[in-house]
Amino acid sequence: MPTLLKGALRHVVLGAGAVVMLAPFAMMVAISLKSPGEVFAPTFKLLPDVWYAHQNYAEAFTKQPLARYLLNGVIVGAAIFFFQALIAVPCAYALAKLRWCGRETTFVFVLLGLLIPPQVTAIPLYIGIWQLGLLDTYAAIILPSTISVFGIFLMRQFFRTVPDDLLHAARLDGLSEFAIVWRIMLPMAVPAMVSFGILSLIWNWNEFFWPLIVIQSEHLATPPLGVSFFSNAEAGTNYGVLMAAAVSINAPLILAFLFAQRWFIDGVTMSAVK
Structure with a gap:
């Protein structure tokens, strides 16, 4: 009986947490389906009386170049992940499998790098980008x-x-360290790479602070920066259109995670073994 009670309590807590996490997304989708009159109605209903989805989503893609913002997000996210993987894989291999003086100290600096917020380095990075x-x-x-x-x-x-032993066998077969990295380690690390790719995509897709200070042209805006253009201080904000744009921007991330969730979970759990 205590085991059943603990199990029921665990499910109640997890269910409550899921409701809290999903409630903002449910409201976002609900508002994107409503007319302006229903959005400001005194009582809130999850489903609209009159479906206004077509108008809201059509206006979201015509009022601002939302398709361009989504394309910018794909270009930026893919380019960043490509270079991150190109650098991270050999560096991680050197820290994990090679024996060299200062390896542990270097890894400590890597861990310290995780503690530095990106805002700390924003000013010197901005100056460097400007000088270039x-x-x-x-x-x-x-x-x-x-x-x-x-x-x-x-x-x-x-x-x-x-x-x-796998690496020793590869060296005996005449493979160089670079060949081991790209021909043996990388194919084995597909689950970890998928996990890293999903996390990198989510982080860079949702990045607002850095694009805000380095981008002035609207056609280069990333998705979160593009959403800010839907706000109109003079005419007021059309929240139905704004939420339709927000749904359109979040949908690719949700679909990417659902598609790769098996590899994502495998990569996270396997990376946590040691």
Whole structure:
């Protein structure tokens, strides 16, 4: 009986947590389906009396270039992840499998890098981007995020689970260390790479602070920055259209996670073995 009670209590707590987490998304979707009159009605109903979804979503893509914002998010997110993976994989391999002086000290600095908020380095990064003449370009958004200390840490944890005997056999077959990284370690690390890719995509897709200060052209705006253009201080904000834009921007992230959730869970759990 105590076991059943604990199980029921656990499910109640988890269910309550799920409701709290999903409630804002449910309200976002509900408002995106309503007319302006229903949005400001004195009583809230989850489903609208008159479905206004077509008008809201059509206006979201015509009032602002929302499709362009989504494309910018894909370009920026894909480019950042490519460079992050290109740097993180060999660095993680060196920290996990190679023996060299200062390895543990270097790993400590990697862990310290996880503790530094991105806002701390914003001013020197902005000055550097300005001196390079890259402000208001894709490069201004991409370059500061090309090195991910979290990616190095995550991949290092996964590589530590790979048996050393496999690497010794590869060396005996004549493979160089770079060949081992890209031909053996990387294919084995697909679950960890998927986990890293999902987390990187979510972080960079939702990034608002850095694009806000380096981008001035509307056609280069990332999805969160583009949503801010839907607010009109003079005419007031049409919350139905605003929520339709928010749903359109969050939908790709949800679909990507649902598609890759098995690899995501495998990568996180396998990286936490050691």
